[in-house]
Amino acid sequence: MTTTPEVSPEARFAPRATPETQPYWDATAAGRLDLPRCRPCDQVFFYPRSSCPRCGSTDLEWVTCSGRGLLHTYVVSHRPAPGFPVPTVIAVVELEEGPRMMTNLVDVEPEALELDMPVEVRFEQRTGVAVPVFTPTKADS
Numbered sequence: 001m002t003t004t005p006e007v008s009p010e011a012r013f014a015p016r017a018t019p020e021t022q023p024y025w026d027a028t029a030a031g032r033l034d035l036p037r038c039r040p041c042d043q044v045f046f047y048p049r050s051s052c053p054r055c056g057s058t059d060l061e062w063v064t065c066s067g068r069g070l071l072h073t074y075v076v077s078h079r080p081a082p083g084f085p086v087p088t089v090i091a092v093v094e095l096e097e098g099p100r101m102m103t104n105l106v107d108v109e110p111e112a113l114e115l116d117m118p119v120e121v122r123f124e125q126r127t128g129v130a131v132p133v134f135t136p137t138k139a140d141s
Helices: 022-029
Strands: 034-038 060-064 068-077 086-094 100-106 118-126 131-134
Touching: 022 034, 022 060, 022 131, 068 100
Parallel strands: 100 131
Antiparallel strands: 034 060, 068 086, 068 118, 086 100, 118 131
16 A cells, blocks of 8 residues: 655644534534534534524534444545545544544554444644544454
8 A cells, every 4th residue: 555654634624613613613622522412302413503404493502422433434535635644534423422424534544444343533633623533442442
């Protein structure tokens, strides 16, 4: 497998907060994965937005998630993107709380990936923001 030199996470794309996503980014900066939950229907969802995607309610609260989930699907990109190593694993993780989120898997060789493998969140520092990425759960966790 050909790889490019490791690139500093600070050189990677850094998302910008909006009024709807600011609590999410505040939580990631504190090392937590907080997501909105709809009070009327109890739906936890990702991506953060101003109303529930299930029932449309705006009666929302923020809850701290476990940060644990399962690898739902993934693709291994061998095309260079600014600041990202090659290969890069782009994944969808299904959180214990239910929602699925697009993310990157780190600290794992693509050949070792298996669907439904347990993963856990960690936070990658980028310019001015901590971005949640996932890594395989250690066997002794």
